[in-house]
Amino acid sequence: MSVQLDAPDVTVTFRDTDPDDSRHILVLRPKDGTGETRRVEVAGEVPSVNRTVVKTVNAGIRAGVAYCAVINTGTRGSEDVGGAFGTNYNSNEVCSEPAGSANAPSDVAIGSITGEENPPAGTNRNYWIGYSNPGADATGVTITVQTSGTVTVRRPPESGTFNGFQCSGGSTGYTCTGGNLPKGTKNQIPVLATITRAGPGAIHATITAEGDPNPGNNRSTLGVLAVSK
Structure with missing residues (x-):
């Protein structure tokens, strides 16, 4: 691939x-x-x-x-x-092409999603999605976040705060577009979440950039199991 x-x-x-x-x-x-x-x-x-x-x-x-x-x-x-x-x-x-070559492609990647895996129902919790670009400089990067089950989004991240991403969406997720990731970039973007009730939920994240040759590292999922207060 x-x-x-x-x-x-x-x-x-x-x-x-x-x-x-x-x-x-x-x-x-x-x-x-x-x-x-x-x-x-x-x-x-x-x-x-x-x-x-x-x-x-x-x-x-x-x-x-x-x-x-x-x-x-x-x-x-x-x-x-x-x-x-x-x-x-x-x-x-x-x-x-070899790393450092003018023709080398970018390689944007989603890392682990971190945060409380057994959050109390009826509370707000923050999760963090790691992303990086060990390849050549990447522009016009897109990150898409979706939540399911007991996890909903309070609001998208503030636009322009994280590597120039402009973010918008609703309670089930958000999309951040226009990110600029120079070679070697490592950063995190938040998921400002509400835990609606007890039970299972999940956070799914993907990242894309034009010409990225390595789709195997472009997505990550964190499952949670919310508990009663």
Whole structure:
């Protein structure tokens, strides 16, 4: 799905779709066709199917070099003669520019959502959503927050306060648009919440930016279980 280069490390996001997978190897070749192809195992068997894996590994890549990557998946052998030794096949290829390159993409991300997981019913509570951009400078970023169950929003965050975001919404959530996140930005935005009654609720957050190549880190959820006073 995506590859980020920060020599000597590589962060890869891929989705496993094979119920018989036994291991996954990241294969990297220099985009310009020169230099050594690198191979490093990033996962063994991934439980179930259609699960997204995000892994950072030391692949020994060279700084300042663009690479193209595939995931080579190996499968377990079957009982019939033809499948006794299993099979290997490659994913689609994704190319990426190195960190610090003028062509490197942004990589906006939602971190953990923090706050009281067992709040008393009938009270106001504040939660915090972490966000960051370890990639290139990002403009026009959007954060969307939704609440459900026992959690409602008192009011959106004040516009312009957090990295230029302009926020609006209602009791079930809000959207903040127009954020500017320079490379290396780390910040938090609040959820000013009311706990309406006892029972389960949740806060869901997503972040998007044009050209973001790594959707695997763009969302987070915090479940709460409100208790009676």
